[in-house]
Structure formats: structure tokens, C-alpha cells
């Protein structure tokens with residue numbers, strides 16, 4: 417084996433001498449994260465090949481070859497959950513059912529709450545309400561008056577609590593209504609907002625867009641325009657919106673021709689940046705500090721364990737500084753995609769937290785003060801959309817609703833509030849506060865003997881399941897039963913608003929522990945297979961489905 421490796425090593429060295437292109441190609445391959453997340457083309461092909469199959473009643477409860485008595489406990493647990501949901505949320509479920517056929521998104525999210533083999537049977541047993549009618553404090557209420565603690569964070573938008581956004585939205589409407597829907601000409605608040613944003617981001621200029629996805633599209637387009645290069649580097653697992661070029665792999669019907677997906681926090685990726693001349697920009701989503709090289713941990717992909725190491729912020733900060741150096745050396749635009757973490761980790765977002773100044777920064781979500789928005793802030797040299805010496809060579813970017821008066825005014829109200837002493841006080845010492853909270857949760861979970869841990873990047877949490885098991889995703893329904901609301905991706909993404917009190921956290925912990933205790937009592941964690949058995953079970957299921965297909 418050693419001799420073979422040596423032979424391979426010298427072959428690589430020979431290739432380096434003889435064929436720099438081949439060497440660069442090999443270097444690129446080595447900088448890819450092993451596994452499907454790092455190889456989007458293969459993942460795309462596999463996704464097209466993977467046969468669908470459903471576990472019927474007889475296999476649903478015994479997918480892990482559990483004995484009959486244990487299956488009966490699980491069956492009874494599921495029946496109890498179903499009865500409870502139906503009796504507590506009748507109106508909400510009725511409306512959800514009526515909307516399902518008409519709203520494509522609802523069909524999609526309803527299907528992908530859990531791993532697909534379990535999805536059909538589960539949907540036949542119970543539905544999950546998609547409607548809410550009121551939000552106050554950290555709670556939301558459905559059409560049946562049932563209240564939930566909101567752990568969804570509204571996909572990350574909710575940084576300061578629902579009441580805060582109700583105020584900024586109202587204030588935005590009040591300031592903007594006299595102008596109505598005049599577009600093209602600006603509401604006077606635009607200047608104030610631009611001044612505040614450039615100050616906060618440490619950048620020179622601002623452009624307004626309608627969503628985070630569009631902000632990312634524009635940042636990448638600018639990077640290509642100014643560098644004259646085509647390729648984008650993104651890091652394995654990072655989400656940057658649903659635009660095709662930043663979403664290679666399953667989800668996008670076309671392979672992304674000009675996107676390199678490289679290993680996060682890895683010297684080999686810096687090697688690629690140093691050696692290639694075709695890279696326009698590097699996109700960084702600092703949320704990846706929570707789970708480098710992995711996609712957002714959704715429950716539909718929770719086939720076995722979910723192991724996530726505690727965050728190492730120092731290491732991630734060092735990595736960003738190295739990236740900054742290499743991008744500067746190579747004339748590559750460093751884009752921080754702060755659509756999720758901006759204004760959450762610190763007033764100045766990840767740039768401030770890690771002490772790194774990017775060339776272009778994208779924001780969205782919370783910045784709209786509750787309304788939809790995307791913003792790019794950047795250095796003048798990267799933001800400019802024309803060339804004095806070549807007037808026909810422009811970088812076009814428009815959008816009918818860009819800088820909509822009501823959005824701009826809600827954003828202004830958001831940015832004004834951000835500077836208030838009350839909000840500034842919320843940021844004070846928050847890193848330590850969230851560390852202590854997560855430690856408290858982990859201690860309680862461990863003491864109770866539940867196979868669950870929390871991992872966190874400040875207020876952004878994820879539940880980890882260190883031991884293998886085929887039913888960890890069931891926890892999302894036990895959490896719902898306890899009045900803890902998650903988004904459709906489930907237990908992998910819990911997002912707190914920064915205004916939660918210690919008493920709120922205690923209540924959430926109490927309910928989490930109750931959910932885990934009930935899940936355990938109903939037998940979903942009993943008789944868990946070893947990871948070897950689990951892999952075998954999955955392989956056998958797929959094989960059977962493939963043969964039947």
C-alpha cells in the first residue's frame with residue numbers, strides 16, 4: 417500500500433512538472449470535501465437515481481428491526497400525538513388541508529419534514545398546521561387559540577422579538593404612506609439609511625434589492641464584472657439563497673458550471689485560490705462556523721445520528737483572516753454573506769465579531785425591519801456599475817421594488833432602534849450569555865440521560881443526536897406537542913430572538929425535557945441500532961426499492 421502511495425505521489429509530482437493544468441485540476445479535486453456535500457455533480461446524479469419508497473404501517477414502527485412490543489409502544493405514542501393534534505388544532509388543520517392543493521410550497525414543506533421513507537405514512541396519520549394568526553412577545557398563536565414558543569426565528573429575521581418588528585413595520589408604513597408606491601424616485605429616508613449602513617458595515621456604498629438571494633446575485637455579478645473572471649468559490653454546505661449558481665447539487669436542475677465548492681477551514685482551499693486565475697469571488701456564510709462543511713442540519717436528512725462538534729470561534733476567525741489575506745493577494749473579491757448572521761452576532765455582524773473587513777457584504781432578513789429586503793454594501797471599487805473609459809461596458813442591476821418606500825422606512829426604523837441604548841444593551845456580553853445558556857441545556861439533557869445535545873453559534877442553535885437512531889426526527893412532533901414551534905426543517909435549526917429572558921429559556925428547557933421524556937417513554941430511542949446495522953438497514957431498503965422500481 418505504501419509503495420502504491422509513493423508511486424501515486426511521484427506520479428502527481430511528475431504531473432505537476434509536465435502538466436500544470438492537470439496539477440491544478442488535481443489540486444481542485446483535493447480541495448473538495450469528501451462525500452456528497454462536497455461533490456455536487458455526483459450528488460445531483462445520485463438524487464436522480466435514488467428510488468423513492470415508503471415504509472408502510474408494518475415497517476414504519478420497526479424500521480430498526482425493533483421487537484413487536486416496542487413497535488406497539490411507538491404505535492400508541494403516534495396515535496396519541498395524532499389525537500392531540502387533531503383535537504387541539506382543528507381549524508388550523510382544516511385550513512392547511514384546504515390550502516395544500518393550491519400552494520406548491522406547502523406540498524413541498526409538508527413532504528420534507530422527515531426522511532422521505534417515513535413521510536407518507538406519517539402524513540396519513542396527522543397533519544401539521546401551517547397557519548398562525550397572532551404573534552406577541554416570543555409566542556405565536558394559531559387559529560385555534562393554541563400558543564407556541566416561537567423557535568423558528570422566522571428563518572432568522574426575528575432578532576429582537578415580534579413586538580419590535582410590529583413597531584418597525586408600523587412606523588415604516590406611517591413614514592412611507594404619504595409617498596405611497598412611487599418607485600424610481602427615492603423616499604428621503606434612503607440617504608439616512610445609506611449613511612447608517614455604510615457606517616455600520618465599514619463599507620463605502622450601498623445597493624438595495626428585494627431579497628437575500630438577489631443581494632448575493634448582485635455581489636457575485638459585481639465581482640465578475642470587476643475581476644473579469646467567471647468562477648465563484650463557495651464553501652461546502654453553505655447556503656447563499658436559491659439562485660442556481662450558488663446552489664449546485666440537488667435542488668437545482670442544472671449543474672452550476674462556474675462554481676467551485678471547496679472545503680471550509682482548509683489550507684487546500686487556500687492553495688486553489690492562490691494557484692488559479694479564474695476565480696472572481698469567494699462567498700462566505702459565517703453561519704457555517706456552527707457546522708463547517710455541512711449543510712443546514714434538516715430533519716429530512718436525519719437518517720442516523722447528527723454529530724456536531726462545539727463551535728470553535730477562534731479557529732473560524734483565524735480562517736477568515738487567512739482568507740482575507742489570500743483574496744487580497746489574488747485580487748479575488750471576498751464576499752461575506754451576512755443575510756442570516758448580520759445584526760445578530762453583533763451590530764456590525766460577522767465582520768465585527770471576527771474583525772475581518774470584506775470587499776462586499778450582503779444583508780437581508782432582519783434589516784428590512786420585518787419587510788422583505790436584500791442589501792449589498794461594498795467598497796467603491798467593487799460596487800461601481802460602469803467604466804468611464806468604456807461607457808457601453810456596464811454591470812446592470814435593477815429591480816422594480818428596490819428601495820420601496822415602505823421597506824426603506826421600516827429599515828430606517830430598524831437602524832434607528834439598533835442604535836438605542838436598550839438594543840445596544842442586548843448585545844452586551846451576549847456571547848457569554850448564550851454559552852452559559854447552551855451549557856445549562858446540555859447539562860440538564862445529560863442529567864436526564866436523553867440522547868440529545870445542543871450546539872450553538874450564540875442565538876442560533878441546533879439539536880445534535882450523537883448516537884445512531886432511525887427516529888430522532890420524531891422529536892420535532894414531541895416538541896410541537898409541548899408547544900415549541902420549529903420551522904419545517906425541524907430540530908436542526910432553532911433560532912432565538914436576542915430579547916429572550918432567563919425565565920423564557922427556563923420554560924423552553926422545561927418543555928424540551930418534557931418532549932424528550934415523552935419521546936423516550938414512547939420507545940423511539942429504545943433498541944437503537946449500531947451505526948453499522950443502521951447503514952445495512954438503509955442499504956437493504958434502497959436496494960429493495962431499486963429492484964422494485
Ligand SMILES: Cc1ncc(COP(=O)(O)O)c(C=O)c1O
Nearest residue numbers: 627628629655656657701755756
Ligand atoms: C446566508 C444566506 N444568504 C442568502 C439567503 C437568501 O435570502 P432570501 O431567502 O431572502 O432570498 C439566505 C436565506 O436563508 C441566507 O441564509
